[in-house]
Every structure is written in structure tokens, then in C-alpha cells.
Amino acid sequence: VRCQQVPPLRALQASAALRRASDEHRKEPLTSSSQQHFDSPPAGHQPEQEPQGPHTSYTGQGGQESEDYESEEQLQHRILTAALEFVPEHGWTAEAIAEGAKSLGLSVAAAGMFHSDGSELILHFVSDCNTKLSKLLEKEQKLVQLGEAEKKPIDEFLRDAVEARLRMLIPYIEKWPQALSVLLLPRNIPSSLNLLTSMIDDIWHYAGDQSTDFNWYTRRAVLTGIYNTTELVMMQDSSPGFEDTWRFLENRVADAMAMSNTASQVQSTGEAVVQGLMGAAVTVSNAETSRAVR
Amino acid sequence: VRLWRCRCRALLSRPAGAVRPRRGLAAGPEMHFGFQTVTEEERREKIYQVFENVAKKYDVMNDSMTLGIHRVWKDILIHKMNPCPGTLLLDVAGGTGDIAFRFINYVRSVRQRQLQRKLKDHQNLSWQEIFESYQKDKSNSLGDSQVVVCDINREMLKVGKQKAQHLGYTEGLSWVLGNAEELPFDDDKFDVYTIAFGIRNVTRIDLALQEAYRVLKPGGRFLCLEFSHVSNPLLSSLYDLYSFQVIPVLGEVIAGDWRSYQYLVESIRQFPPQEELKAMIEDAGFFKVDYENLNFGIVAIHSGFKL
Numbered sequence: 001v002r003c004q005q006v007p008p009l010r011a012l013q014a015s016a017a018l019r020r021a022s023d024e025h026r027k028e029p030l031t032s033s034s035q036q037h038f039d040s041p042p043a044g045h046q047p048e049q050e051p052q053g054p055h056t057s058y059t060g061q062g063g064q065e066s067e068d069y070e071s072e073e074q075l076q077h078r079i080l081t082a083a084l085e086f087v088p089e090h091g092w093t094a095e096a097i098a099e100g101a102k103s104l105g106l107s108v109a110a111a112g113m114f115h116s117d118g119s120e121l122i123l124h125f126v127s128d129c130n131t132k133l134s135k136l137l138e139k140e141q142k143l144v145q146l147g148e149a150e151k152k153p154i155d156e157f158l159r160d161a162v163e164a165r166l167r168m169l170i171p172y173i174e175k176w177p178q179a180l181s182v183l184l185l186p187r188n189i190p191s192s193l194n195l196l197t198s199m200i201d202d203i204w205h206y207a208g209d210q211s212t213d214f215n216w217y218t219r220r221a222v223l224t225g226i227y228n229t230t231e232l233v234m235m236q237d238s239s240p241g242f243e244d245t246w247r248f249l250e251n252r253v254a255d256a257m258a259m260s261n262t263a264s265q266v267q268s269t270g271e272a273v274v275q276g277l278m279g280a281a282v283t284v285s286n287a288e289t290s291r292a293v294r
Numbered sequence: 295v296r297l298w299r300c301r302c303r304a305l306l307s308r309p310a311g312a313v314r315p316r317r318g319l320a321a322g323p324e325m326h327f328g329f330q331t332v333t334e335e336e337r338r339e340k341i342y343q344v345f346e347n348v349a350k351k352y353d354v355m356n357d358s359m360t361l362g363i364h365r366v367w368k369d370i371l372i373h374k375m376n377p378c379p380g381t382l383l384l385d386v387a388g389g390t391g392d393i394a395f396r397f398i399n400y401v402r403s404v405r406q407r408q409l410q411r412k413l414k415d416h417q418n419l420s421w422q423e424i425f426e427s428y429q430k431d432k433s434n435s436l437g438d439s440q441v442v443v444c445d446i447n448r449e450m451l452k453v454g455k456q457k458a459q460h461l462g463y464t465e466g467l468s469w470v471l472g473n474a475e476e477l478p479f480d481d482d483k484f485d486v487y488t489i490a491f492g493i494r495n496v497t498r499i500d501l502a503l504q505e506a507y508r509v510l511k512p513g514g515r516f517l518c519l520e521f522s523h524v525s526n527p528l529l530s531s532l533y534d535l536y537s538f539q540v541i542p543v544l545g546e547v548i549a550g551d552w553r554s555y556q557y558l559v560e561s562i563r564q565f566p567p568q569e570e571l572k573a574m575i576e577d578a579g580f581f582k583v584d585y586e587n588l589n590f591g592i593v594a595i596h597s598g599f600k601l
Contacts, residue, residue, distance in 0.1 A: 012581065012601040014512030072581055075601060098378050106513025107485040108378055113582055113599060116376050 012070055018105040079110060080124040084172075087125075091175045092118040092182060119188050122179045123195065129168045130199045136164055137206040154207055155253045161203045162227055162249060166234055170242070177235050200224050222259070226252045325497060328560030334497050341495050342447060344554045345389070349449035351549040352390050353457075358548055359541050359555075365392075367593050368490060371519045372396045374586070374595060375486055379405045379437025384484040384509060386474045386502075387492020388443040389450030391457055391467075398466055401439040408437070436466045442484075444472045475501040479509045486510075490519040494565045503578035510600045516580055522587070522594035523567040529590050537562070568594050 083100025090096040096118065098111035114120045143149040152160065169176055183192040200223050209219060229252065234245045325337045332340065348355065356364050371393065377383065379401050385393045412427075419427075445451050451469050458467060472478045474489065474496050487506045496502045506516050524530040537559040545555030566574065568585050571594075575583045580598030587594050 013579070014600050018512050072601065094376060095378055101513055104513075107511035107515075108381055108513075109375075109485040109511075109515035110513035110599065110601075111378070112374075112376065112515050112597070 012072065012075055076113060076120075077124070079104060079106070079113075080121050081128075083121055084125060087121070087172055087175060092122050092179045094118060097121055117182055117185075118179075119182055119185070122182055123188065123191050125172075125179075126183075126192070126195050129165060130195060130202070132168065133161070133165045133199065134202050137161060137202065141206055155257050157207050158203065158223065158226075158256075159249055159253050161206070162223075162230060162253075163246060165199070165203075165227075166231060166245070169231075169234070173234070180231075180235075196224065196227075200227065218263075222256050226256060326561075326564045328557040328564070337497050340557075341497075344557055345447045345495075346449045347551050348549055348554050349389070349447065349453050352450070352453065353392075355545065355549055355555070358544050363589070364491075367519060367588055368392050368396055370588060371488065371490060371517060371595055372400050374597070375488070375515070375517060377401055377404075377439065377486065379408065379439050381439050381485045382483070383439070383441040383486045383488065384444060384477075384479070385441055386444050386472075386477070386487065386489045386506075387446070387495065388488070388490065389445045389447060389454055389492075391443055391454035391463075393488055393490050394441045394443045394454075394467060395458070395461065395463055397441050398436065398439075398463055401436055401466075405435060405437045440466050440468070442468045442470055442479075444470045444474070444477065446471070446473050475505060477505045477509055481508050482511050483509050484511060484514060486515045486517065488517045488519070491521070493518055493520055494561050499566075499574060500578065503575055503580075507579045507600055512600060514600045516575065516596075516598040516600070518571070518575075518596040520571075520594060520596070521562040521565065522571075522585075522591055524591040526590050533592060568596075571596055 079097065079101050081100075082103050083097045085103070086096040086099040090099060094111045094114065094116045097114055098108040101110040102108050140149065144151050172179070182188065197220070200220050203223065204219055209216070211219065226249070230245060230249045233248045234242060237245045239245075323334055324331050325334055326332075327337045327340050345352075360367075375397075377397060377400060381401065383394070383397050385391075385397070388394055413424075416424075416427075443451070443454060445454070448471060451471060455469055458464075470478065474492070475498050487510055489502070489506075493499060493502060503516075510516065524533055541559050542552040542556045545558075546552035549555070565571075568587070568591070572583050572585055575596060575598045579600070581601040583596065583598040585594050585596045
């Protein structure tokens with residue numbers, strides 16, 4: 001399978017050929033020339049070319065999009081997704097990625113595209129989970145907007161969101177401590193921090209937070225703390241169905257709510273104190289000036 | 295067989311006694327052999343003779359020329375490859391087997407760790423089950439990994455086979471006589487293709503790269519370890535001094551053949567630099583092509599994937 005012409009979009013020929021072979025059982029295997037944007041199908045092709053799936057849409061009209069075009073990033077994405085299945089057995093390692101590549105029909109050497117400590121796999125998984133959480137929260141919000149569900153109070157909303165997100169870890173819970181340690185490597189901290197903050201941001205957004213003052217920071221800091229501590233508790237939890245973890249989460253969220261009341265109390269007390277001081281200062285300065293005048 | 299035909303053609307095309315090509319004869323396109331200009335056929339012939347002469351002293355010379363650092367370079371190559379058990383490696387121009395032996399060692403140790411982990415996980419098996427799994431795994435110490443060493447030069451392969459016997463490498467190894475520009479293998483066969491310090495001696499590098507692309511499985515990896523260009527000017531002048539003054543002398547003293555080592559040093563200068571080789575690899579169809587300089591560019595590892 002050797003293509004002498006280089007198309008302007010470099011289609012990944014080998015992996016695309018594999019996917020085509022696995023997608024189409026009944027058709028005779030297409031030659032690689034069908035990947036180029038030809039105007040008419042090459043001779044020997046069957047006349048019907050119904051689209052087989054999202055990737056194999058046939059645009060034989062000389063369009064820019066050749067059949068089965070996929071970028072390197074998309075292929076890497078597919079390999080990492082396939083590799084997740086092998087994580088419970090091999091851990092978050094290059095071995096799991098190699099098994100994933102093998103399951104897609106690629107050579108195990110394709111795992112060489114990634115770091116040998118499995119960072120990309122973990123980051124991919126975290127980003128996947130965050131996307132799933134966003135979709136879930138969006139769906140719930142739509143239901144509330146359509147009036148089919150009740151709007152939850154803040155503490156229940158936060159509790160449910162964090163619980164939903166942490167439940168996604170359950171299939172991989174045994175190897176998750178290893179993943180956490182890899183995420184803390186200096187090399188990975190920018191990406192992992194980014195993912196964490198955007199997830200917390202998402203949750204607050206769907207919780208209806210529209211603050212534009214310092215509260216924005218406090219809220220996110222508080223929720224990050226709740227999430228991280230609950231995650232750590234979950235690592236060590238051996239109770240059935242992780243009940244202890246959910247109870248811990250409930251308590252922390254309740255604490256946070258109470259703290260915010262205290263905080264506003266502190267704030268109003270603080271304001272009162274400041275006003276008092278200001279008043280005293282004004283009185284003193286008036287007294288000084290009036291004494292000076294006298 | 296192909297090699298024999300190739301040499302026959304070379305003998306017939308070369309006018310008897312002459313070393314330089316006569317302009318009138320259509321003996322093939324002009325190429326470089328070190329700093330000389332020769333035809334393609336002559337180049338192949340000359341290189342074959344070079345390695346025929348140095349084969350027995352190849353390893354000793356490597357150690358003395360690079361002060362043993364070539365072992366580290368080859369170790370880095372295998373670590374970069376990070377093969378898992380079950381990998382099929384094709385080592386082209388792998389004559390004396392350095393890469394092949396390192397690959398086997400690496401895979402063996404990875405396999406050991408795998409088996410240990412498996413035993414730790416299966417703590418509650420019956421004695422019978424443990425015994426059976428132990429038997430099965432003991433006979434499969436390489437985990438089905440295999441390496442095929444391919445070289446164009448019979449002498450180098452002979453030295454390699456002797457070394458393998460001497461060091462006790464018996465399983466997972468095969469030795470094939472073949473030309474990198476026309477490999478005697480089917481398409482989509484191998485997981486990894488390596489060529490360590492060999493691609494410099496290939497006459498048509500683009501053909502060799504195309505062949506590499508052909509025999510690799512989809513997802514397979516191409517790795518090339520080769521001398522390359524030093525960009526740092528101070529280091530470059532020191533390196534030139536060492537190469538042209540010391541190495542041919544070492545060649546004469548140790549192997550009794552300064553001409554071959556003169557060729558070696560000159561061919562390093564003639565070889566394309568890192569970026570150019572990267573472009574050539576991309577032209578052959580590889581993706582995610584990248585290179586890593588070792589020792590400031592004295593040696594570079596190029597890597598590409600067949601995607």
C-alpha cells in the first residue's frame with residue numbers, strides 16, 4: 001500500500017485502511033487510491049457507496065475532505081480511549097496504551113507516541129470525565145428550565161455534582177492513587193491544574209453562580225478543597241458503595257454553607273467595626289481642628 | 295540471491311582495473327564514497343568491502359573510537375523504544391547484533407516484572423493453578439518477542455552469530471541476509487524497525503526508508519540511530535580534529551586498515567543533517583517524525599510512526 005502522491009491533507013493511510021477494513025465486511029477492500037479526492041471512483045468499485053458511519057462518508061466529487069481523514073490527534077485520542085479498558089489490569093502505564101493500540105489493530109509500538117509514564121492517558125481520562133460531567137449538568141439544567149424538575153438547593157446541587165464526578169473513578173479506583181501521583185509531577189501540573197479549575201468552574205456555573213467580586217475566588221477555592229479532600233477519602237474508603245465518602249462529602253458541603261453564613265456575619269461585623277473606627281477618627285480629627293481653631 | 299545478482303552486475307559494469315568512472319560509460323549516477331565521487335554500483339561494492347575487512351574488529355574499533363560511549367547510545371535507543379513483550383523487531387544493518395542483544399535483555403526484564411506482578415495479584419490460586427501458570431510462563435521468558443537481524447554483509451552476520459552463541463542468546467533471534475533497499479520481507483510485518491549506524495552506508499536512503507515503511511505494521515515505529523551534525527562551533531572543531539587525526543590512526547593500529555576508517559569519518563560528514571533526514575523520513579510517509587540529539591549532535595535518534 002504505497003501512495004506516491006501526497007494529498008494536501010495528509011490522511012493517515014495505514015490506520016484509516018485498518019478502520020475501513022474493520023468497518024466494511026461485505027465490501028471488497030478499497031484500494032488506498034480511494035482516499036484521494038478523485039472525481040470518479042476508480043474502476044472496479046461497486047456502484048453503491050452508502051455512507052457506513054461517521055467517518056466513511058464518501059465525497060467523490062473532488063471535495064477537500066477525503067474518505068477516512070483523521071488527524072494524528074484524533075488517532076491518539078482513539079488509542080487512549082481504547083487503552084482505558086486495560087487500565088484496571090495494567091495500571092496507568094505504557095503497557096495499557098500498547099494493549100489499547102493492539103485492540104485497534106495497530107502495532108504495540110504505537111504506544112511510543114506517548115510518554116512512558118502514562119501521563120497522557122490520565123489527562124485524557126480526566127478531561128473525558130469533565131466533559132461527561134458538563135453534559136450531565138447541562139442536561140439537568142435543561143430539565144429545570146423546561147420545568148420538568150425542581151431546582152435543587154445549592155448544597156444538594158454541589159453534593160450531587162461532586163458525587164457524580166467521583167463516581168466516574170470507581171472502575172479505576174484501585175490504580176487511581178498512582179494516577180494522582182503522576183498528575184502531581186511538575187511536568188503535568190499545568191495541565192492537571194487547568195483541568196481541575198475548569199471542572200470546578202463548570203460546577204459553579206451550573207449551580208447558578210454569577211458573582212463578579214471576591215466571592216468568585218472564595219467559592220472556587222472552597223469547592224476545590226471539598227473535591228480534593230473527598231477524592232482522597234475515597235481512595236481509602238472500603239465501605240460498601242462508598243457510603244463513608246458520601247457522608248464525608250455531605251458534612252464538608254454543610255460546613256462550607258455554614259462557613260459562608262459565618263463569613264457574611266464576619267463581614268457585616270467587620271464593616272460595623274470599620275465604620276465605628278472611621279467615625280472615631282472623624283470625631284478625633286474634628287476635635288483637633290476645633291481645638292486648633294479655638 | 296538478490297545480493298549475488300547485485301554484485302555480479304557491479305563486477306560486469308566496472309571496467310577492469312579502473313577505480314574512477316570513465317565519463318563516457320553510463321555506469322550509473324554519481325555518488326559520494328566518503329569524499330570521493332563514485333557511481334552507485336561502485337559505492338555498494340566499496341562499502342561491502344569496507345565492512346568485509348572490518349567485520350572481525352568491528353566491536354573493538356567501536357569501543358576504542360567512541361571510548362565506549364556507543365554502548366550508552368545504543369542503550370538510550372532501546373530505552374526510547376521501550377518495547378513490551380510480544381514486539382517484533384527488525385534490526386537492519388544490525389550485523390554484529392548489538393541492538394538485537396540489548397532488545398532481548400530489555401524484553402526479558404520487562405517480562406520478569408510482568409510475571410512477578412501477575413503472581414502478586416493472584417494470591418488466592420490453588421497450588422495446581424500456580425504450578426501450571428509457572429510452567430507456562432517459564433517456557434515463555436521473552437513473551438513471544440522476536441528480533442530479526444538483517445544485514446547485507448555476510449561477514450558481519452557471521453561475526454554476529456558467533457557473538458550470539460558466545461553470549462548465550464539462543465531464542466527469539468534470527469539472522470537474515472538482505473539489502474535495506476530491497477528487504478526480503480512481506481508488507482506489514484514488524485512492530486519496530488531500527489537501523490543503528492547503518493543508514494549512512496545505504497546508497498539510496500529514500501529506497502531504504504520506503505522499504506522500512508512497507509514492512510512495518512500500521513502503528514509501527516521507525517527508529518534510526520546515526521552520526522549527525524554538531525552545531526556548536528567549538529565542539530565541532532574539536533570533533534573534526536579527533537575524527538580526522540585520531541580515528542584513522544586507531545584504525546591502522548588496531549584493525550590494520552586506515553582506509554576503511556577514513557571512509558567512516560568522511561561518510562559522517564557527507565550524511566544529511568538532522569532536519570534534512572527528518573524531511574526525508576516524512577517524505578517516505580511517516581508521521582510524528584522527531585529527532586533527539588545525543589552529545590550535542592554527534593549522534594541523533596530519529597523516530598517516526600507509520601500511521
